[in-house]
Amino acid sequence: MSETPIRVVVIGGDAAGMSAASQVKRRMKSAEVVVLEKSEDVSYGACGMPYNIGYKADINDLVVLTAEEFKKKRGIDVRLLNEAVGIDEKNKKVFVKSLPSGRKYEIGYDYLVIATGARANKPPIEGIENQGVFTLKFLDDARKIKSFVDENNPEKVVLIGGGFINLELAENLKKLGMDVVILEKLSGILLNFEDELRESVYKELEKNGVELLCDVDVDGILDDLTVETNKGDFKADFINVAAGIKPNTDFLKGSQIKLAQNDAVDVDRYFRTNVENVYSGGDCALIYHKILDRNVYMPLGTNANKAGKLAGATIAGSNEQFGGIVGTSIFKVFELGVAKTGLSFSEAQKEGYNAVKTTISAPITAHGYPHQGKVTISLIAEKSTGELLGGQVVGNFEGVWRIDVIAAALYAGFTIKDVQNLDLAYSPPFAPVWDPILVCANQAIKQVGK
Amino acid sequence: MSETPIRVVVIGGDAAGMSAASQVKRRMKSAEVVVLEKSEDVSYGACGMPYNIGYKADINDLVVLTAEEFKKKRGIDVRLLNEAVGIDEKNKKVFVKSLPSGRKYEIGYDYLVIATGARANKPPIEGIENQGVFTLKFLDDARKIKSFVDENNPEKVVLIGGGFINLELAENLKKLGMDVVILEKLSGILLNFEDELRESVYKELEKNGVELLCDVDVDGILDDLTVETNKGDFKADFINVAAGIKPNTDFLKGSQIKLAQNDAVDVDRYFRTNVENVYSGGDCALIYHKILDRNVYMPLGTNANKAGKLAGATIAGSNEQFGGIVGTSIFKVFELGVAKTGLSFSEAQKEGYNAVKTTISAPITAHGYPHQGKVTISLIAEKSTGELLGGQVVGNFEGVWRIDVIAAALYAGFTIKDVQNLDLAYSPPFAPVWDPILVCANQAIKQVGK
DSSP: OOOOOOEEEEEOOSHHHHHHHHHHHHHOTTOEEEEEESSSOOSBOGGGHHHHHHTTOOGGGGBSSOHHHHHHHHOOEEEETEEEEEEETTTTEEEEEETTTOOEEEEEOSEEEEOOOEEEOOOOOBTTTSTTEEOOSSHHHHHHHHHHHHHHOOOEEEEESOSHHHHHHHHHHHHTTOEEEEEOSSSSSOTTSOHHHHHHHHHHHHHTTOEEEOSOOEEEEOTTOEEEETTEEEEOSEEEEOOOEEESOGGGTTSSOOBOTTSOBOOOTTSBOSSTTEEEOSTTBOEEETTTTEEEOOOOHHHHHHHHHHHHHHHTTOOOOOOOBOOOEEEEETTEEEEEEEOOHHHHHHTTOOEEEEEEEEESSOTTOSSOOEEEEEEEEETTTOBEEEEEEEEEGGGTTHHHHHHHHHHTTOBHHHHHTOOOOOOTTTOOSSOHHHHHHHHHHHHHOO | OOOOOOEEEEEOOSHHHHHHHHHHHHHOTTOEEEEEOSSSOOSBOGGGHHHHHHTTOOGGGGBSSOHHHHHHHHOOEEETTEEEEEEETTTTEEEEEETTTOOEEEEEOSEEEEOOOEEEOOOOOBTTTSTTEEOOSSHHHHHHHHHHHHHHOOOEEEEESOSHHHHHHHHHHHHTTOEEEEEOSSSSSOTTSOHHHHHHHHHHHHHTTOEEEOSOOEEEEOTTOEEEETTEEEEOSEEEEOOOEEESOGGGTTSSOOBOTTSOBOOOTTSBOSSTTEEEOSTTBOEEETTTTEEEOOOOHHHHHHHHHHHHHHHTTOOOOOOOBOOOEEEEETTEEEEEEEOOHHHHHHTTOOEEEEEEEEESSOTTOSSOOEEEEEEEEETTTOBEEEEEEEEEGGGTTHHHHHHHHHHHTOBHHHHHTOOOOOOTTTOOSSOHHHHHHHHHHHHHOO
């Protein structure tokens, strides 16, 4: 008589979901792992979509493993076009709808992982559903954009929203020869960066002929893709709307699963929800922030992978607590790198810190080395203790890796003094003898006094 | 009645010396600061010399501040061509020889900083003083090499010694169109790196047409610059010898200053020697290594700058202990970056650790991103505790910055588990969603089990 295997059901087949599924299967070979994915795609590098569009690369380049490969190589039962439409957490089952047939069925679970991700917000703008107006969140969005571009050769692009996705798109569509205008409803873009660093992004956009308008209210989009705003009309051949994202948790309404104010699933440091045997991670869930010592919503690919992996490990018996994120992110806009970790100055103030900020600009190669570039670095610290709270790096793309050193310092709980003591590598093509991080720390120490 | 100002005498006017002098003057405006420099150059980026040669740049590009500027801008009395030939530490004075005139004089000090650097070893090879045989340590060496190259247009280069200076020269002389042969007396080059990483350097040299021979005994150099060895004769038009360096401390023989076995000045974590009011730092001195918890000889520009700065601060009343180096270094050879921090596997074993090593190769950009490169990373850890002991990164030059993240992790005293938890930045042009450091940590954790 053989035992019934443990069944783990994962809802959602991208970063968090497939990481969880793979981890369970790796650690618990006998488990039955079922992944319910409502689209036709699993496990793809969503963050690569702007580049895939810009380089006119094959869309399949972004797929890491296909559903078929997950089945064959890892023994995971991936069910594409199967949407979870509800759960019954008391009786441990998921209600599923097979999209091709419309057939509904139930599947029981021992453990459930909610990894449904998020969807692009669509602001209530008239005409937002017109042909030629896109959002870019899923692989299928990229497919549609690519075929639209191929068929229509758009010349004029309007990007609604000035977040990093539209900034990456701006670079890539410009590369394809299009005119690009970005319309931002707030008073500026990248408002979570320090003013003096954000300024470089404005200059980089201008240098590359991308028009940026802020304080723009979009009134509507006409059939011919004219965008009507308080700052005039903008005729477009192609529009992308990037107005934030929203966790895909509607199907949990009515369940006992605790959601945060933005409808993201609340989890503990093992990615457990408040309901026994139900886990969650990725763009649909909160994640623990080490500096803030509380959960935040920070939907990024790295976070999703880590969350999924750890949730899977916990299900398989691991007792390892998540160390937490420190809030690291980076993106490229033309030749510029823009990176942040930890808290900004104003974020630190809001958290009650007596924050001080130090900003320096410094070359990224040695004095006298022929290839010069530079970065601007801000370090944020608590004045009384010198504790590092955050950092930002903006400048030549090849120099912004320094954000990862600051992220490591943050994770370590370093003071500015510790940062100053770091033994960073030096050779002329690589860094100046005083690396920009040390230059900044040498200045910052004067503000914190220890 | 005005007080006699405190006089600080600094022997040696490059990185450590000028950093000390500047720091004293910045913190103690009234101090009289005298720098004795036996050459005609102060404060230059010695590490930039191979590139200055290769790019045929102006030698003065390497000079950060001239002696004149130090006098005018910082009020430091820099005396070029003044050599310290001895000290009398009991009576607190230095014996000086003015090289142009041969005049000898004494100068008293309240504080003394010994920052005389090091000189290139000249192995006892017959013909090593021939015209066309060089060493590259001082700015004047670079001047001589550059004018020799300009006047003689050498086509065939023999580099004796396979350390990083000759590897950097190999790249730069190859760029000028020369044939380059490297002769190494040991069984291999870069023996402080793991085999599997060192291998990449061999391949890079081969790919770029640089001939490397190991186990070579140089018997002599003929007048026509033929190098006679146990592996045959090598005709050269230009020879550089890089056979290590030796601290410039001969003038201290007979004094009470404690020297290490290699004649480097021994210092504490304030860069104080055993003799009161006498400090030392830079290439002539030892430096505290945080992982080993003892002094080592690691003559690098970064270390010299830090040592000088802290020695100067201590003289001026600061009570700050040096945090220590972790042994970070990096260099470029053609398109390859080669970097190390902390202990290698065999170094860790020698120190009595139950060391484990994990090596992985991984791409440095995201799956599907068009520009691909990769790095190979080794992490060394103590098996019982998971404590990180060292790391090495070799690969595409633009990806080897990861050494600085490992250096920060080492400085923090991280375990492999901590490294695994790092919140490193991700976007497709910058890194894969699992950065190579995390890929390596995810493997390494299996070996240390915690």
